[in-house]
Every structure is written in structure tokens, then in C-alpha cells.
Amino acid sequence: MSHTESYxxxxxxxxxxxxxxxxxxxxxxxxxxxxxxxAAEDIELTPAHWEVIHFVRNFYLEYKTSPAIRVLVKALGxxxxxxxxxxxxxxxxxxxxxxxxxxxxxxxxxxxxxx
Amino acid sequence: xxxxxxxxRRAPHGTAHGREGLDxxxxxxxxxxxVSLIFMDEGVLNLLKQQQPELIGAKDYIATFKxxxxxxxxxxxxCKQSLAELGLSAxxxxxxxxxxxxxxIAGHLAQADEVLVF
Amino acid sequence: MILHHIQTSPNNDSALKLCLxxxxxxxxxxxxxxxxxxxxxxxxAMALSPFKLMLLQQDVQARGLGELLKDFTQIDYxxxxxxxxxxxxxxxx
Numbered sequence: 001m002s003h004t005e006s007y008x009x010x011x012x013x014x015x016x017x018x019x020x021x022x023x024x025x026x027x028x029x030x031x032x033x034x035x036x037x038x039a040a041e042d043i044e045l046t047p048a049h050w051e052v053i054h055f056v057r058n059f060y061l062e063y064k065t066s067p068a069i070r071v072l073v074k075a076l077g078x079x080x081x082x083x084x085x086x087x088x089x090x091x092x093x094x095x096x097x098x099x100x101x102x103x104x105x106x107x108x109x110x111x112x113x114x115x
Numbered sequence: 116x117x118x119x120x121x122x123x124r125r126a127p128h129g130t131a132h133g134r135e136g137l138d139x140x141x142x143x144x145x146x147x148x149x150v151s152l153i154f155m156d157e158g159v160l161n162l163l164k165q166q167q168p169e170l171i172g173a174k175d176y177i178a179t180f181k182x183x184x185x186x187x188x189x190x191x192x193x194c195k196q197s198l199a200e201l202g203l204s205a206x207x208x209x210x211x212x213x214x215x216x217x218x219x220i221a222g223h224l225a226q227a228d229e230v231l232v233f
Numbered sequence: 234m235i236l237h238h239i240q241t242s243p244n245n246d247s248a249l250k251l252c253l254x255x256x257x258x259x260x261x262x263x264x265x266x267x268x269x270x271x272x273x274x275x276x277x278a279m280a281l282s283p284f285k286l287m288l289l290q291q292d293v294q295a296r297g298l299g300e301l302l303k304d305f306t307q308i309d310y311x312x313x314x315x316x317x318x319x320x321x322x323x324x325x326x
Contacts, residue, residue: 064178068145071185124251124326156247196254221255224235230324 010036022103022110026060029107037105041096045105049093055079057106066111069099118149120227123158127177128168133161134176136233141179144186151190151227152183153220154212155197158233162193162208180210194220235260236320239268243277248326253280261320263313265289272302289313 006021007014010033016024021040023029034053038045045053055076059067067075069087077085090098099111121140127133136152144150154162166177183191193212198204205214215223224230237256243249249271252262262284264271269292271277290307293299308316317323 062178063182064175065141065182067182067185068141070145071182075185124247156251217254221257224255224324225257225321227322229322230235232324232326 008033008036008040018110020104020110023107026107026109029057033107034105037107041101041105043094043101043105046093049105051080051084052076052090052093052098052102053106056102057108060103060106060108066099066103066108068111069097072099072102116147116149117228118151118226119143120151120153120224120230122153122155122230122232123161124156124232126157127161127166128171128173132233133158134174136231137176137179139231139233140183140188141186144188150186150188151192151223152188153192153194153215153223155194155220157197157201159193159197159201159203159208162210162212163203164207164209177209183210192220192223234320236316236323237262238323238325239264239271240266240325242267243271243274249277252324252326256284258283261285261287261316263287263289263308263316265292267292269293269296269298269302272305273298287312287316 006017006019008017008021015028015033018024021037023033035045038049043049056067056072059072059075069090073085073087073090075085076090083089087098090102094101103109103111121136123133123136125132140150140152161177162180166175168175168177191210191212192215193205193208195214195216198214205212235256237252237260239249239252239262241248245267249268256262262281264286266289269288271281272288286305288302288305288307290309293302293307
């Protein structure tokens with residue numbers, strides 16, 4: 001076992017993450033923590049980002065799993081309409097991968113199946 | 116597109132079978148396979164409401180069953196005889212299911228391309 | 234036509250009970266591992282009698298049951314492969 005702990009700094013506190021920067025504890029999250037994670041991902045959060053981040057987080061809290069990208073697209077489309085429920089829109093917001101980056105900024109564990 | 120039928124026959128939380136079966140179901144559905152689920156024997160206990168697996172240090176994969184429609188998994192069958200053996204009814208289950216007798220389940224198993232038992 | 238594959242004793246596991254509940258008369262049941270011991274018990278032998286039944290020979294002989302179960306069809310692994318190809322699918326309970 002490695003003794004090198006990964007963490008992010010927030011208001012002088014250390015918040016534990018996995019080596020890829022996903023929070024270890026879902027409950028450690030708040031919007032300020034999200035800003036810190038997003039900055040490390042080189043993403044400036046706009047209201048459009050927040051809409052997706054809150055959606056993904058609520059999905060996780062309800063279903064106890066991070067959505068695969070296809071499911072995220074479908075569920076977003078049902079909730080917010082077809083102009084937001086498509087992967088082109090999501091990739092505009094989260095260029096490296098919506099499932100990966102939105103879940104990370106939302107303080108969720110890394111999706112087991114990033115498809 | 117293959118017709119993949121995933122059978123849950125064991126009680127939840129004692130082993131990893133239920134969680135693994137559900138993972139396979141969601142993963143296969145993400146790859147656009149036609150996935151159906153059958154709950155039989157103590158496997159029907161996966162669907163009981165108000166479970167709190169975290170109390171015994173187990174992962175709460177039970178909540179994830181509610182996401183099945185979002186993965187386009189529409190066919191969820193429960194064995195009538197298994198419900199009766201455990202003194203349960205479909206109304207006690209956390210998601211909408213179709214109750215099948217043993218002959219209907221045999222028919223469903225026969226038409227699937229692959230059947231995997233967990 | 235399904236090949237039902239049972240690997241556990243009916244005293245420890247409900248695999249055989251479930252297989253018998255959902256099997257159709259044209260299906261084949263293959264007992265392997267501790268599954269072969271089901272035939273020592275009269276009620277399971279009776280329940281299995283309507284089906285085409287096979288035992289994995291190595292599992293029978295390994296358990297010293299060759300003489301007791303000599304009236305049942307025993308197959309080797311090569312036959313098992315042939316059986317899985319001649320059935321539409323295999324269900325490993």
C-alpha cells in the first residue's frame with residue numbers, strides 16, 4: 001500500500017482524493033470545492049456547467065452510480081430538452097469527456113465504466 | 116444485437132453476485148444489447164424496498180436497479196413461485212416488474228441468445 | 234434445446250431445484266462437480282428421470298461413485314464440448 005496520499009487544498013484544509021483527483025468522500029463536496037477541482041481541469045464554470053454538475057450529482061445520489069455517457073445524454077435530454085441532451089453539447093462544456101470531468105467536478109467517484 | 120438474459124437467483128449482500136449481475140446488465144445495455152432480467156428463488160430479495168446495505172458495510176447497488184429504464188432495460192421478470200415461497204407479493208418490490216409462472220420463464224429462457232446466472 | 238449445467242450439490246445450493254423448475258422436456262441436464270451426488274438421493278433421481286441426463290465421468294470417478302452411478306450416461310470433456318455445440322445454449326446454474 002502506498003503512503004502517498006492525494007488531496008486538494010481548500011480553505012487551508014486537505015480533502016482526500018484518489019490519484020486521479022476524484023474525491024474519496026462524496027460528502028466532502030460543496031460548490032467551492034467544485035471550483036477548485038474545475039480549475040485543475042482548466043474549466044471555467046458557467047451556469048451551463050453547473051446545470052450538468054448538479055444533474056450528475058443528483059443522479060448519483062439517487063441511483064448510487066455515476067451515469068455512463070449514453071445514459072447521461074438520455075437523462076439530460078428528458079430533464080432539460082434535446083438541445084442539452086446530446087453529447088456534442090456536453091463535450092463543448094467538458095472537452096476531455098463529460099462522464100469523466102463532470103463526475104469529478106461533482107465530487108463523485110470515477111465512473112466504473114466510462115463509455 | 117444479442118438477447119442477453121441475466122438471472123438473479125441469490126440473496127443480496129452475502130455475496131457479490133447480485134452487484135456483478137447488475138453491473139453486467141448495465142454494461143451490456145450500454146453496448147446496446149437487448150438485456151432482460153429474471154429474479155428467482157432468493158434473488159427476488161434484491162428487489163425488496165427499504166434496504167440499507169451500508170449498515171452491514173455492503174455497497175448500496177440496490178438503488179441502481181431504479182436506473183434500469185434509463186439504460187433501456189425494460190424487461191424485468193419475477194418468478195411467481197419464488198415470490199410465493201418467500202411469502203412476498205410484487206407490491207413489496209422497489210421497481211415495476213412482470214410476474215411470470217415457471218412455464219413463461221422457461222419460454223423466456225428458450226428465446227434468449229445467452230443466459231447468465233448470478 | 235438447452236444444456237443445463239449443474240455443478241453443486243442440491244443439499245448446498247438451489248441450482249438443481251431451479252434448473253428442474255424451468256427445464257423443458259427436450260432439454261439436457263449435465264451434472265458435474267458435487268452435482269453428481271444428487272443421484273444418490275431418491276427424490277432427486279426421480280425428479281431428474283424425465284430429462285436426458287449426463288454425468289461428467291471424471292467427477293463421478295473422483296468421488297468413488299462409478300459403481301453406484303453406473304446406470305447413468307457418463308461423458309468426458311470432449312463429449313461436453315460436443316454437447317454444448319449441439320444445444321442452442323448452455324445455462325450454468
